[in-house]
Amino acid sequence: MTEYVVRFLVGGVVVSAFAMLGDVLRPKSFAGLFAAAPSVALATLGIAVYRHGADYAALQSQAMVAGAVALAVYSVVVCHLLVRAQLRATPATLLSLFVWLIVAFGLLALVGGQI
16 A cells, blocks of 8 residues: 555656646647656656666666657657548557557567567
């Protein structure tokens, strides 16, 4: 039960700090960016270091980076399929999901992460 309370508090503090940072920056569209993924990732890594040690957190951070790169590739592919190939949203996202999986697992295999 204590772990959940710590996760809640650490996550809340980190999310709030990033939300305030995003609120200060211009344009305001950055607020959502700073309130979401970076804050949750930092809170998760902090808990991982505390519970499992730095080596485990390093593996988790490699997986996060691979997922972020794969998400960027996914986003570009979706945009190209929607704009250039004139596909509808559902087929474009489903096709791009396979691209995301290939890139994410390929990067993890490349850096020696656990699959």
